[in-house]
Amino acid sequence: MEDRPGPAGHYFDRVPAVASRRRTVTLTLPDLTMELQADRGVFAADGIDPGTKLLLLDGSRPSHHARTLLDLGCGYGAIALALATRAPEATVWAVDVNERALGLCAENAASHGFDGRVRIAAPDDVPPDVTFDGIWSNPPIRIGKPALHALLTGWLDRLVPGGHAELVVHKHLGADSLARWLDAAGWSVERTGSRMGYRILQVTGR
Numbered sequence: 001m002e003d004r005p006g007p008a009g010h011y012f013d014r015v016p017a018v019a020s021r022r023r024t025v026t027l028t029l030p031d032l033t034m035e036l037q038a039d040r041g042v043f044a045a046d047g048i049d050p051g052t053k054l055l056l057l058d059g060s061r062p063s064h065h066a067r068t069l070l071d072l073g074c075g076y077g078a079i080a081l082a083l084a085t086r087a088p089e090a091t092v093w094a095v096d097v098n099e100r101a102l103g104l105c106a107e108n109a110a111s112h113g114f115d116g117r118v119r120i121a122a123p124d125d126v127p128p129d130v131t132f133d134g135i136w137s138n139p140p141i142r143i144g145k146p147a148l149h150a151l152l153t154g155w156l157d158r159l160v161p162g163g164h165a166e167l168v169v170h171k172h173l174g175a176d177s178l179a180r181w182l183d184a185a186g187w188s189v190e191r192t193g194s195r196m197g198y199r200i201l202q203v204t205g206r
């Protein structure tokens with residue numbers, strides 16, 4: 001669970017304060033292995049986050065017919081690129097506020113041949129009429145509850161009818177209270193996985 005603010009800022013700062021120090025990390029799943037560029041000032045700079053890996057291992061996979069998917073808070077793109085691999089027809093939006101993360105995600109998408117199909121964007125740059133068959137996210141819990149709730153409300157309401165979101169959250173970071181809040185706000189929430197302290201929450205549209 002690497003979700004803590006460092007002394008030199010947060011992983012969700014628009015422009016990270018810490019100097020760049022690139023490294024290559026490897027995403028290894030049963031169906032794919034990818035080397036990805038990571039960097040300081042970006043979430044999981046030292047290696048794929050265990051929650052992210054669990055989401056990709058234990059969470060549901062996108063439908064083969066999915067057309068438009070979202071990795072909300074993409075970081076350097078581990079989830080977005082796994083989705084693009086698993087849903088070969090889909091356009092995958094990879095959205096983040098951290099400009100260094102967006103740059104890395106663009107580079108990683110290009111080096112794996114996904115430029116064009118993985119659309120890297122700051123939140124306000126996603127056209128308002130784009131809706132999603134599915135949303136996958138290791139969400140930015142550290143931004144605080146009011147901001148997180150506003151973030152999730154805005155994006156979950158862009159699920160198509162019948163679409164669903166898959167969220168991974170550590171129980172010590174409030175997974176169960178987040179599930180209760182989602183439920184109270186009118187979404188259907190199912191805990192489809194629980195391992196190593198992480199919950200996988202499957203959320204369907206309201």
Ligand SMILES: C[S@@+](CC[C@H](N)C(=O)[O-])C[C@H]1O[C@@H](n2cnc3c(N)ncnc32)[C@H](O)[C@@H]1O
Pocket residue numbers: 003011012013043044049052072073074075076077078079095096097098101123138139140141143151
């Ligand atoms: C827990 S990290 C997950 C990163 C990446 N998906 C991964 O699994 O390694 C959450 C990400 O959400 C981003 N984020 C924070 N606030 C955001 C916002 N308002 N809109 C989109 N992304 C945001 C952060 O910059 C961070 O990269």
